[in-house]
Amino acid sequence: MVLDAKIPEGKLEDKWRNYQIQSKLINPANKKKLSVIVVGSGLSGAGAAATLAELGYDIHCFCYQDSARRAHSVAAQGGINAAKNYQHDGDSIWRMFYDTLKGGDFRSREANTYRLAELSAPLIDHYTQQGVPFAREYGGTLVNRSFGGVQVQRTFYARGQTGQQLLLAAYSQLYKMVRSKKVTMHTRSEMMDLVVIDGKAKGIIVRDLITGELQRYVADAVVLATGGYSRVFRLSTLAIGCNGSAIWKAHKKGAYFAAPSFTQIHPTALPQSSEAQSKLTLMSESLRNDGRIWVPKKKDDTRVANDIPEDERDYYLERRYPSFGNLAPRDIASRAAKERIDAGHGVGRLKNAVYLDFKHAIERFGKQTIADRYGNLFTMYKKITGVDAYTKPMMISPAAHFSMGGLWVDYELMTTVSGLYAIGECNFSDHGANRLGANSLLQASVDGYFILPNTINNYLAQEIKSERPDIHHVEFDKAEQGVKDYVDRILSVDGTKTADHFHRELGKVMWNDCAMSRNKTGLEKAINQIEDIRRQFWSDVKVTGESKELNTELEKAYRLADFIELGILMCKDALQREESCGAHFREEYQTEDGEAVRVDDQFTFVSAWDYDEGNFALHKESLEFEFVQPTVRSYK
Amino acid sequence: MKITFKIWRQEGPNDKGGFQSYEVNDLTEDMSFLEALDHLNEILVLKNKKVVAFEYDCREGICGQCGVFINGRAHGPHDNMTTCQLHMRSFEDGATITVEPWRARSFPIIKDLIVNRSAFDRIIENGAFISAKTGTAPEANAILISKTVSDRAMDAAACIGCGACVATCKNSSAALFTSAKINHLNGLPQGAPEAHQRVLDMTAQMEKEGFGHCSFTGACEVECPEGISIVNIAEMNARFIKAKIFG
Numbered sequence: 005m006v007l008d009a010k011i012p013e014g015k016l017e018d019k020w021r022n023y024q025i026q027s028k029l030i031n032p033a034n035k036k037k038l039s040v041i042v043v044g045s046g047l048s049g050a051g052a053a054a055t056l057a058e059l060g061y062d063i064h065c066f067c068y069q070d071s072a073r074r075a076h077s078v079a080a081q082g083g084i085n086a087a088k089n090y091q092h093d094g095d096s097i098w099r100m101f102y103d104t105l106k107g108g109d110f111r112s113r114e115a116n117t118y119r120l121a122e123l124s125a126p127l128i129d130h131y132t133q134q135g136v137p138f139a140r141e142y143g144g145t146l147v148n149r150s151f152g153g154v155q156v157q158r159t160f161y162a163r164g165q166t167g168q169q170l171l172l173a174a175y176s177q178l179y180k181m182v183r184s185k186k187v188t189m190h191t192r193s194e195m196m197d198l199v200v201i202d203g204k205a206k207g208i209i210v211r212d213l214i215t216g217e218l219q220r221y222v223a224d225a226v227v228l229a230t231g232g233y234s235r236v237f238r239l240s241t242l243a244i245g246c247n248g249s250a251i252w253k254a255h256k257k258g259a260y261f262a263a264p265s266f267t268q269i270h271p272t273a274l275p276q277s278s279e280a281q282s283k284l285t286l287m288s289e290s291l292r293n294d295g296r297i298w299v300p301k302k303k304d305d306t307r308v309a310n311d312i313p314e315d316e317r318d319y320y321l322e323r324r325y326p327s328f329g330n331l332a333p334r335d336i337a338s339r340a341a342k343e344r345i346d347a348g349h350g351v352g353r354l355k356n357a358v359y360l361d362f363k364h365a366i367e368r369f370g371k372q373t374i375a376d377r378y379g380n381l382f383t384m385y386k387k388i389t390g391v392d393a394y395t396k397p398m399m400i401s402p403a404a405h406f407s408m409g410g411l412w413v414d415y416e417l418m419t420t421v422s423g424l425y426a427i428g429e430c431n432f433s434d435h436g437a438n439r440l441g442a443n444s445l446l447q448a449s450v451d452g453y454f455i456l457p458n459t460i461n462n463y464l465a466q467e468i469k470s471e472r473p474d475i476h477h478v479e480f481d482k483a484e485q486g487v488k489d490y491v492d493r494i495l496s497v498d499g500t501k502t503a504d505h506f507h508r509e510l511g512k513v514m515w516n517d518c519a520m521s522r523n524k525t526g527l528e529k530a531i532n533q534i535e536d537i538r539r540q541f542w543s544d545v546k547v548t549g550e551s552k553e554l555n556t557e558l559e560k561a562y563r564l565a566d567f568i569e570l571g572i573l574m575c576k577d578a579l580q581r582e583e584s585c586g587a588h589f590r591e592e593y594q595t596e597d598g599e600a601v602r603v604d605d606q607f608t609f610v611s612a613w614d615y616d617e618g619n620f621a622l623h624k625e626s627l628e629f630e631f632v633q634p635t636v637r638s639y640k
Numbered sequence: 641m642k643i644t645f646k647i648w649r650q651e652g653p654n655d656k657g658g659f660q661s662y663e664v665n666d667l668t669e670d671m672s673f674l675e676a677l678d679h680l681n682e683i684l685v686l687k688n689k690k691v692v693a694f695e696y697d698c699r700e701g702i703c704g705q706c707g708v709f710i711n712g713r714a715h716g717p718h719d720n721m722t723t724c725q726l727h728m729r730s731f732e733d734g735a736t737i738t739v740e741p742w743r744a745r746s747f748p749i750i751k752d753l754i755v756n757r758s759a760f761d762r763i764i765e766n767g768a769f770i771s772a773k774t775g776t777a778p779e780a781n782a783i784l785i786s787k788t789v790s791d792r793a794m795d796a797a798a799c800i801g802c803g804a805c806v807a808t809c810k811n812s813s814a815a816l817f818t819s820a821k822i823n824h825l826n827g828l829p830q831g832a833p834e835a836h837q838r839v840l841d842m843t844a845q846m847e848k849e850g851f852g853h854c855s856f857t858g859a860c861e862v863e864c865p866e867g868i869s870i871v872n873i874a875e876m877n878a879r880f881i882k883a884k885i886f887g
């Protein structure tokens with residue numbers, strides 16, 4: 005299959021307008037007759053559901069939590085980028101576009117990335133109007149701050165709760181449409197499969213998480229907005245329920261999976277402290293503005309941090325990247341930490357962390373200033389670790405954080421299945437091989453509010469002529485039966501190990517061989533190991549309780565079964581890409597001093613995988629750079 | 641650590657339910673409280689028993705999905721903290737910990753420690769929004785908002801919707817939750833056009849859901865993970881009177 009990204013004609017700055025001029029419209033009376041399923045209520049899903057409902061479509065929206073307001077978008081602390089140039093520091097749509105493309109190491113499309121930057125300014129207008137209490141200057145204007153990887157101040161924020169505040173705005177707008185009876189919200193409802201009829205996405209099978217009953221929903225188009233899948237590593241900054249299942253099921257029904265292995269590992273999370281640990285808490289990247297990162301020069305140093313004299317500390321980021329220092333981009337900072345930890349310089353009980361030290365900042369600015377800047381983070385650190393970071397350095401460690409990969413989508417955000425769209429973190433589109441901080445709240449929101457509502461009509465305009473299938477269609481029967489068999493099969497294994505046991509095993513393999521640094525031998529070994537885990541899972545997992553009841557253990561198990569398969573594809577993707585780019589670092593492709601080597605003449609493409617009965621066939625969407633030339637990404 | 645968990649087990653909304661005790665030996669102080677429950681559940685699975693149903697998602701104190709009564713206090717022994725932020729080092733080795741679901745008429749129990757908080761969503765549905773469609777917003781800096789006003793809106797907006805305020809209130813009142821949302825939106829110029837109707841609709845829904853009246857004991861603000869102040873409730877009452885007169 006030839007992958008057509010459907011990039012509109014014209015100059016970069018005209019493409020989106022040209023697209024809108026040419027796309028088909030649907031009159032209001034007809035919109036009422038069309039229905040859309042939106043799976044997910046994060047920024048992308050809630051934004052899309054609310055906006056499509058305002059336009060007149062009939063919407064069914066689903067989430068697995070008990071309320072739409074709890075989608076994992078809530079967890080974003082840092083902020084959201086927009087090219088407003090309020091700070092008069094030379095920002096522009098073009099600059100933001102370029103920063104994003106470069107940040108992604110030239111592995112994303114120019115046209116998509118440009119559109120992201122172009123729609124960023126109206127998005128801030130929108131959220132402000134919806135009541136988001138963004139930080140303000142005394143004079144009443146909006147404040148900006150800087151974020152990693154760029155030299156202008158374009159990040160908007162709402163205290164340490166940016167994601168929460170944006171999501172509350174989206175959720176409010178969504179519930180306004182629930183009140184208008186244009187949206188039906190289905191909470192505690194999990195999508196278990198996609199229903200494709202005559203090549204078109206027409207519905208989903210849902211499991212009611214309270215009763216365990218399977219339900220069928222039909223619509224004229226299906227939108228997936230199910231977030232990131234970094235829980236494949238088990239330990240990550242994602243919520244426990246975050247899963248890859250919805251997109252994985254869609255993948256198995258024909259949607260290509262793009263760049264599955266591109267995963268961002270965040271450098272400043274709290275380290276794992278025990279085998280029982282279930283998640284890693286992110287500490288805001290902003291701490292790197294004043295904290296200095298170091299490890300002891302001596303291997304396996306057993307002294308406490310404050311007893312180690314200055315000349316025996318290795319400030320390795322400052323040493324290796326003198327111009328960016330502690331503010332080096334995420335992928336680089338994470339990799340450098342891993343390198344030191346692997347070399348035996350890690351600190352903490354499990355020797356898996358590095359220090360983030362505020363001693364010098366406190367000496368320089370005083371404790372009060374540091375408390376004003378990061379007080380809530382220091383309090384959070386104390387709550388979790390019991391340690392006072394004003395007197396002892398924090399211990400931090402890299403953690404899986406964001407999936408740049410996801411379902412392949414074209415410029416209209418449609419997957420390779422007609423009528424199936426993917427928006428927000430669950431698609432692959434704008435971030436290339438590495439995402440810049442504060443760009444993904446933006447991408448999720450822009451996809452949902454502005455892009456999808458302008459592209460879906462192009463498809464629905466033709467669907468209006470065809471009759472909507474009913475839920476007794478044989479494809480619904482088959483899909484529901486498939487889900488039922490699948491769930492029953494998991495319950496019937498009745499083995500000797502818990503789902504969490506297998507998730508820990510999978511996590512270890514993925515973390516060792518498919519995270520910050522990868523190589524051929526490791527990846528090949530990992531694929532075998534995961535195949536093994538899969539076999540053991542299906543012969544030895546134990547899940548108690550029944551399918552037709554609220555059963556949290558069963559939920560864990562069926563989500564894990566999909567993660568296992570996804571893990572294999574991630575390793576295959578990483579193995580195939582014989583270059584280092586962004587977050588994807590192949591050890592065979594590095595300079596003498598350990599920097600990434602991109603191989604543009606062979607790998608300037610988006611990898612898009614066809615499921616092909618589990619054989620995974622690779623297709624390539626070649627990336628054309630018409631307006632900028634890829635350069636070497638250096639932060640030295 | 642060795643801990644005895646005394647946990648409320650209830651198969652479904654209509655079952656009677658009761659406490660069951662479980663002894664767990666190999667816990668560590670570093671574990672979070674929810675990880676200790678995870679661990680208990682793994683033990684139960686291997687003994688062929690049904691797991692304890694409890695809620696969580698983000699496990700970092702922001703989504704508001706977790707929340708149980710621990711030794712008689714909402715979210716456990718510390719002030720202003722969620723259940724998922726609680727660690728085992730807060731308990732003595734050998735202790736018995738009693739774990740119960742939120743108890744409030746408007747939050748019916750679904751199973752074990754899980755309750756139904758959809759009443760909160762319905763309060764939001766009835767007015768907690770600004771009716772401006774996507775695509776209709778003016779330039780963000782066209783309406784200036786002083787830092788004081790914006791900071792106060794942010795203080796109120798910080799609510800994570802966990803329900804600890806209701807659970808801890810002897811009247812099961814949702815006044816803190818509702819007032820925080822009203823003050824967030826009504827405090828901003830964007831929220832002004834619908835201000836009066838919002839107060840009337842949201843408070844009416846709050847009553848319809850069966851939440852009790854507020855008698856200003858202040859218990860709620862102690863348990864609120866975001867430290868939302870009960871001054872919000874007084875402010876809501878003032879707004880309510882104004883809305884009745886001018887609305």
Ligand SMILES: Cc1cc2nc3c(=O)[nH]c(=O)nc-3n(C[C@H](O)[C@H](O)[C@H](O)COP(=O)(O)OP(=O)(O)OC[C@H]3O[C@@H](n4cnc5c(N)ncnc54)[C@H](O)[C@@H]3O)c2cc1C
Nearest residue numbers: 044045046048068077080082083195231428429442444445
């Ligand atoms: C700790 C943390 C901090 C972050 N900080 C920032 C930041 O400062 N700035 C920034 O720009 N980005 C940040 N990000 C990234 C950003 O928050 C996410 O990429 C973005 O919010 C994703 O939004 P979404 O709508 O795609 O998905 P989500 O918000 O994750 O929503 C997913 C939705 O899908 C539903 N769902 C999932 N699976 C199913 C299923 N099978 N069936 C039914 N429903 C399902 C869920 O219930 C949920 O409603 C951060 C991420 C994390 C984890």
Ligand code: FES
Nearest residue numbers: 697699704706724
């Ligand atoms: S699990 Fe999200 S607040 Fe506790």
